[in-house]
Amino acid sequence: MMLSLADLLNQNDKTIQVQVPYDKSEYSAFGLTYRVTSADPVSLVIHHEKNGKMTIDGKACMRFEIPCDRCLTPVPVEVPLEFEREIDLRKTPEQRAADLDEQPYVIGTDLDVDLLAEDELISNLPMKVLCREDCKGLCRVCGCNRNTTACSCDDHSSEDLRMSVIREIFEKSKEV
Ligand SMILES: [Zn+2]
Ligand SMILES: [Zn+2]
Incomplete structure (x- = not known):
């Protein structure tokens, strides 16, 4: 106004x-x-x-x-x-x-x-909001809300992905 x-x-x-x-x-x-x-x-x-x-x-x-x-x-x-x-x-x-x-x-x-x-x-708006600290987020496979729905998808979190990449590098270095 x-x-x-x-x-x-x-x-x-x-x-x-x-x-x-x-x-x-x-x-x-x-x-x-x-x-x-x-x-x-x-x-x-x-x-x-x-x-x-x-x-x-x-x-x-x-x-x-x-x-x-x-x-x-x-x-x-x-x-x-x-x-x-x-x-x-x-x-x-x-x-x-x-x-x-x-x-x-x-x-x-x-x-x-x-x-x-x-x-x-603009300088006071929170950049990131969570519904709760331990929010489980959405399933990357079926898109369900994992806080309320238990799906049986094989959902690799990004952390697991990162770990498997590291493991792969580790395995490769052993082969040399
Ligand atoms: Zn949430
Ligand atoms: Zn799912």
């Missing part, structure tokens, strides 16, 4: 406190799409010092369903966020680019609060 900072820009040494709903139902990163099950409103304290220089203190909490890395079962994951940003509304997009100070969430005198929260989210 967009938040206009035009009024705040006209008042020096002023602080506002706002709650802005995060209203996306999906978030995409790392080539994956994460389903947002719920999100607390993004809570912001924005202080305008002067000349467009503002500090933002933000808090948010988002909940996702992320597929288990091994068996693909959706796992509920809660990601609390807490962040601080400094923005300068007087900077033009060109100045920002030149200063390597990319803040895509600042558009003119508007703040794209979804983007701001996502800017923080």
Whole structure:
């Protein structure tokens, strides 16, 4: 959701406190799409010092369903966020680019609060989620969930495969 900072820009040494709903139902990163099950409103304290220089203190909490890395079962994951940003509304997009100070969430005198929260989210999302520590994953042969189904497939795990390769090398070296 967009938040206009035009009024705040006209008042020096002023602080506002706002709650802005995060209203996306999906978030995409790392080539994956994460389903947002719920999100607390993004809570912001924005202080305008002067000349467009503002500090933002933000808090948010988002909940996702992320597929288990091994068996693909959706796992509920809660990601609390807490962040601080400094923005300068007087900077033009060109100045920002030149200063390597990319803040895509600042558009003119508007703040794209979804983007701001996502800017923080990207470094807080777990890369790997397991439904449980000892998840057995999917059978590579029949595709069943091995946590809930006992199949009789001859399923060599990657570790076994690695061991057999080593054994083969070992056997070969003995032959020489
Ligand atoms: Zn799992
Ligand atoms: Zn199987």
